[in-house]
Amino acid sequence: MSITPNDILKRKKDLNKHLKIKDINLNNISIDDLKFNGNNYDEYIALKSLLDSVNSCQISDAYNEISRRSGIISGLKSINNLKVWGKIFPCETAFDDWGTSALAIDEACEGDVLFIKTDSCDAAVWGELASTSAMKNGIKATAVYGSVRDMDALYNLNYPLFSLDFVSNAGTALGLGILNQSIEIEDVEIHPGDFFFGDESGVITIPKELFTQVMNTTLAIKIKESNIIEALNAGKTLAQIIGLK
Secondary structure, X not given: OXXXXXXXXXXXXXXXXXXXXXXXXXXXXXHHHHOOOOOOHHHHHHHHHHHHHOOHHHHHHHHHHHHOOOOEOOXXXXXXXXXXXXXXXXXXXXXXXXXXXXXXXXXXOOOOEXXXXXXXXXXXXXXXXXXXXXHHOOXXXXXXXXXXXXXXXXXXXXXXXXXXXXXXXEOEOOOOOEEOOOEEEOOEEEOOOOEEEEEOOEEEEEOHHHHHHHHHHHXXXXXXXXXXXXXXXOOOOHHHHOOOO
């Protein structure tokens, strides 16, 4: 395979560069800039720097400011307290069909976050084998609106995972579920390609159409909160800063 000049330039890019909040410029970003494609370095680094610096609380506040919705999927909790974000690959299956999870791993794109909806927590549709397979395929994380298992392994794998519950038993590898189609959870519609952000505080989903607006508002909130912390460290009280005294 021949190497092009663009390949050489791409290799020289520092994809781990981190910008200070005050230096982040989100002009021209889109949800596609969550991944580096060789031509979006500035947008990718700006977006990555922001998401590295914020949490689900700030993103939820931003989404609420825009839409009067929190974006929170309240039942989902982090298994291993790892922060992650990406585009959503949704699927839906019965609680006793973990085969759909295996198929989703193969069908999703590198960098996607699997979002699996089940109809019960009575059996696990995800575990150590699925997490290991997903990691090998470049999947960024999995959220299971249902149960997972193999907690001893999942705690120690460097693979972000979120679920409602955990149990020891699993069903059968039937593969009868629905892949990459819209799902509804807690009255929230989740579509393929929507934005996912999860951390130890919770899980947020944002419609892809509002992604750019939410990110810019998140940046403004982060700057505001950073200024408040500076004022607190300078001796002011929170009540003084917010105008109650």
